[in-house]
Amino acid sequence: MSDDNSDVPAVADLSLAVHTTLRLGGPAAELVIAANEDEIIQNVAGETPSVVLAGGSNVVVADAGVPGRALLIRSRGFTPRRDGDAVALTVAAGEPWDGVVARAVEAGYSGLECLSGIPGSAGATPIQNVGAYGREVAETITAVRVYDRVDGVVRTLAAADCGFGYRHSRFKRSTRWVVLDVTFRLAAVPLSAPIRYAELAGALGVEPGGRAPLADVRAAVLALRAGKGMVLDPADPDTYSVGSFFMNPVLDAAAHAALAARGDAPRGWPGADGTVKLSAAWLIEHAGFGRGFSLGGGVGLSTKHTLALTNRGAGSTAALLDLARHLRAGVHDRFGVTLQPEPVLVNCAL
Incomplete structure (x- = not known):
């Protein structure tokens, strides 16, 4: 740890998995807790941390972890x-x-x-x-x-x-x-x-x-x-997720009309600007991936909700991303719609 951060506590366990709701991710080279605003600023004003975490609920961390510092924000107020x-x-x-x-x-x-x-x-x-x-x-x-x-x-x-x-x-x-x-x-x-x-x-x-x-x-x-398995329960691996992994895609009027003309009628919500928001869960299900679907590797779709990709307790980030790619490809092949991930991907990519 650099001298200007010497009064901010480092953490002995460098694993990031325990700080994410997916329970996935490798170690950080350094893990620091910031308990107040001054400590947050102290840690981000100089060398940029590789990742900043608080609840860890919307992040997917690579199995290799991160090469630099991870900052855990624990401020209260x-x-x-x-x-x-x-x-x-x-x-x-x-x-x-x-x-x-x-x-x-x-x-x-x-x-x-x-x-x-x-x-x-x-x-x-x-x-x-x-x-x-x-x-x-x-x-x-x-x-x-x-x-x-x-x-x-x-x-x-x-x-x-x-x-x-x-x-x-x-x-x-x-x-x-x-x-x-x-x-x-x-x-x-x-x-x-x-x-x-x-x-x-x-x-x-x-x-x-x-x-x-x-x-x-x-x-x-x-x-x-x-x-729907969307409340984290430490005793239930079916809730080890980032919540909805994919965003509901938003199509302009022409793209939605073209989709409807193919005979596909996905559930959607019209916007004031003429766009239509589609249900990503509906698209995944109707592309042939039901609740509980898995390619193995200790990960799979939740048994309660098709938008949640879960770590069943022995998974890896690599397996989770393979599953996400498979689902995204299946939806694109079936509907011509490309799903985009909701969580932030740290040191990894779809």
């Missing part, structure tokens, strides 16, 4: 500021995300409840623009504080400057920015934001667009996610 019914909630990057949602629901802050059960850290949510059950985190974010590695300063970026899109932001493929904390705009009201997702509305017994008590929404979301 949950600071609400109320102005009438409006709540500005600032959360440190290292806070476990589902704990943030649980605390918000318990405090009576509406806006995050549909994002219950998503693994990972608060700092990762704007990077991926995480979403579930009809909601994206960008809808509640007002600001993201980051360390700018290029200019060597801390910046506060308004939501409009974050480049949010479907499972995307300006932070996702760039090493320039390291998230320090995120501020969310919530409401101090007892009912949820309008329920957009039909499956969730049905589970709650409300019409789409209706509202329900915050705790009821959180419980329903957790139950739905658990039924």
